[in-house]
Amino acid sequence: METLRIEGSSKTPDVNFDPEKGVVEIKGRSIPENSIEFYKPLIDWLNEYSEKPQTSTEVNIQLEYFNTSSSKCILDLFKKMEQINEADNSNIKINWYYESDDEDMLEAGEDYDAIIKIPFKMIELEDED
Amino acid sequence: MIDTHYFYKKMSKGNILLSFKGNIEPKLLSSILDIMEKKLTNINEPSKIKKKIYNVLVECLQNLYHHIGSTSVIDVNQEKLEENEKSAIFMVGKDDDCYKIFTGNQIPTDDVEGLKLKIDKVNTLNKTDLKSYYQDILNNGEMSLKGGGGLGLIDIARKSGNKLNYSFQKLDDEISFFTLEIKISLN
Numbered sequence: 591m592e593t594l595r596i597e598g599s600s601k602t603p604d605v606n607f608d609p610e611k612g613v614v615e616i617k618g619r620s621i622p623e624n625s626i627e628f629y630k631p632l633i634d635w636l637n638e639y640s641e642k643p644q645t646s647t648e649v650n651i652q653l654e655y656f657n658t659s660s661s662k663c664i665l666d667l668f669k670k671m672e673q674i675n676e677a678d679n680s681n682i683k684i685n686w687y688y689e690s691d692d693e694d695m696l697e698a699g700e701d702y703d704a705i706i707k708i709p710f711k712m713i714e715l716e717d718e719d
Numbered sequence: 720m721i722d723t724h725y726f727y728k729k730m731s732k733g734n735i736l737l738s739f740k741g742n743i744e745p746k747l748l749s750s751i752l753d754i755m756e757k758k759l760t761n762i763n764e765p766s767k768i769k770k771k772i773y774n775v776l777v778e779c780l781q782n783l784y785h786h787i788g789s790t791s792v793i794d795v796n797q798e799k800l801e802e803n804e805k806s807a808i809f810m811v812g813k814d815d816d817c818y819k820i821f822t823g824n825q826i827p828t829d830d831v832e833g834l835k836l837k838i839d840k841v842n843t844l845n846k847t848d849l850k851s852y853y854q855d856i857l858n859n860g861e862m863s864l865k866g867g868g869g870l871g872l873i874d875i876a877r878k879s880g881n882k883l884n885y886s887f888q889k890l891d892d893e894i895s896f897f898t899l900e901i902k903i904s905l906n
Contacts, residue, residue, distance in 0.1 A: 600749065600752075600753065601749065621752075621777050621781075623745055623748070623781055623784060623785075654770075655770070655773065655774055655777065657777050657778060657781060658778060658870035658871050658874045659781065661857060661870060661874075662857065662860075662870070665857055665858070689766070691765065691766060691767045692766075692767065692770060693767070694770065694771065694774065694877075694878055697850065697877075701850070701853060701854050701857065704854055705854060705857065705858045
């Protein structure tokens, strides 16, 4: 299966899903008006990956901004990962990155952590200022 | 009630970062967000505050974009609506101890009661309850085709950390004007 790479834009994040390394990364901002359209290929990729995943998968989410339209789609991604993890197909690790002063982004990670049955590792990044 | 005259005076003193009235189109939204982002990099506030302002602005503008001109508008007054249905106003201003974002748009008078209930509910919740409410809607709420599935106002309230001020002005039986004021405190 192929690596999914999408270059970020002013409204959408960098995406790097690598099936060989078992690494799933989303970085940047996710504020499109129509997030379902953007996230569909990501969900499709995970569906395919779930059939033959690596023994461990690392998920890195490093978002600067995301809108509520994206939040549901991101939850769908995590739910898919939860399924893969529960089926014992792959040991999934989720790293949620946030800038040190960005409490809102930390809270957003905590929201997903509360819903998803995979523990999130919250990783604080140094302030850009 | 929102004191627009007060803000008008503030605006004359140059405390408005951005104001806009007109049609809300995707390309325009992108331009506005670009302008606002550039303006925010130049203001002397902690990045935490800048991020909040940008985040809330994104949510407000996309709310306007998704809800303006919704098809539930009755066609009795078609002519009047065609002219105005996609038109909205918004402003971002700075007060002594906070930033304020105002949005104003027409909505069907029939939708006033439902929207009012929604905002009132959000306003009764404290920080912890808002968090649970958000998680509940995120996890169990129906995803609308528009995307947000009712999370927008909850998210705005959470990020703002203040009660949402609003007003409805009935223009006629079909159309009302909805104003929302969001306050982002500086400390």
